[in-house]
Amino acid sequence: MSQQIISWSLFIVPWLTLFFMKRADIRRYIPAALFTIVTSTIIYDIGIKFEWWVIHGVPYPFYLLQPFLFGLLPVMSMWLLHFTYGRFGMYMVTNLVFDIAFAYFFLGYFTSVNGILSFAGMNRFQNLLLTLGHAVILYVYQMSQEEALVSVFKNLFSRNLQPAATKPLLRNNDDKSRK
Numbered sequence: 001m002s003q004q005i006i007s008w009s010l011f012i013v014p015w016l017t018l019f020f021m022k023r024a025d026i027r028r029y030i031p032a033a034l035f036t037i038v039t040s041t042i043i044y045d046i047g048i049k050f051e052w053w054v055i056h057g058v059p060y061p062f063y064l065l066q067p068f069l070f071g072l073l074p075v076m077s078m079w080l081l082h083f084t085y086g087r088f089g090m091y092m093v094t095n096l097v098f099d100i101a102f103a104y105f106f107l108g109y110f111t112s113v114n115g116i117l118s119f120a121g122m123n124r125f126q127n128l129l130l131t132l133g134h135a136v137i138l139y140v141y142q143m144s145q146e147e148a149l150v151s152v153f154k155n156l157f158s159r160n161l162q163p164a165a166t167k168p169l170l171r172n173n174d175d176k177s178r179k
Helices: 003-020 023-049 072-084 088-114 124-145 148-157 171-178
Strands: 053-055 117-119
Touching: 003 072, 023 053, 023 072, 023 124, 072 088, 072 124, 088 124
Parallel strands: none
Antiparallel strands: 053 117
16 A cells, blocks of 8 residues: 555544534544644654654645544544543543554554654653653643643632631621611
């Protein structure tokens, strides 16, 4: 199979799987998918700059970015959050399995067989650590989207303290003014 067909299928096919996800869940997780695209693109661009990996083949009209950054990664993030959100341990274990598959098998296929990209200054284990850190950031972002972090910090730091200006006036003064 050619590089062009593989790259375009990694861009288009994952988005077609969203027909199997409920519309409300798509709306719920699409900000995380967009966040995945932005952060993955930044990580990918930094990796090119510091020569962590070298790009050999990019399908037209992309210049240096691989289409899986805009197809496979955001949709996989949506599906992972769909099935594991609210259970961080399950999310991390599932993400670990997918990241191992990505770092050792998926990228191994692209580096050896098709020559689309190759590792230069980063080994697969470092890539695995990078993707796991990215997964944690993505989960925290989804929590912030659902205001789960806000309620955690409110409960953590709130002691129902009020400044003196908000305390009620003396009752005696209120009773006299009513009479």
